[in-house]
Amino acid sequence: MAENRFSGLDQALKNMKDLPVKIRRSAGRKAVGKGAAILRRRAKENALRIDDKDTGRRIADNVGQRYRSKESRRTGDVIISVGVLTKRGRIPRGNPDEGPKGNTPHWHLKELGTSKVRAEPFIRPAGEGSVDEVLNAVAAELDKQVTNEVKKLGV
Template identity: 40%
Template sequence: MSSNGNLKNLNGTRDVLARLSELKETQIVTATRTAGRKAMQIVADDAVRTASSFDDPDTDVSIADNIAIRTSYSRVTGDLTIKVGVLGGARYRRGDKEKGIPSHWRYVEFGTEHTAAQPFMRPAMDNNQQQVFQTFMNELRAGISRRLK
């Protein structure tokens, strides 16, 4: 299964990989998804804290309120993806503002030719990598133990 294939390159994962082999594929996906969401919540919380400083309290459109975690799993390839991002994505769609979806977040994150970038998503991941990995491994171990009982 490819959702744990990349874990072989990380330290401290041998015991987890050995125990994962005792589970069914659906149990592995569930345990991995749950652990991944809990770990990525750290990134989302940090991005929300930073993005809050860019939000204009006089408008209804809030970057911080639209930061979300999304997961997807492909049964065909076995890939589990966990993303943290701003709802609405990086492209503008007519009607986003009326729905409360910020379209200006990308100008804050990446900057423009007239304004410097003030990134909040990338640093949220970069500054929390160790904590994210540790949380993921702890939650995955706990999830495996629950399923092996």
């Protein structure tokens, strides 16, 4: 496993201890959101390469990020997931092409492959190839948010 080096986090964590929990959570959510945005952008770029040009819908249009409030409340951690957003429920018969921003329930078949089709991963490489960039962005944003909150409180 590669060693990840990033700076700015030590001072931010030290300053965070002086802040109320509500402000800590807000600063953390903004910082993790910045990192998730980098992953989302990379996953969209990768998905554009594998999307079928003959159909109206694209997997890249449905790549997004979500704040996981239930898990965050349960664990106390800031959790933001990046993935392909699809409609819930049954896939309509014939899987009709709904055009731009249409549902793409087949995305996991492209990502993981099947016994008959080779995998064309686009989300995993986005995460694996940008670990340092994401961690640096999170550290920088966290330091910025915490510094601003400390200044506001006059601590």
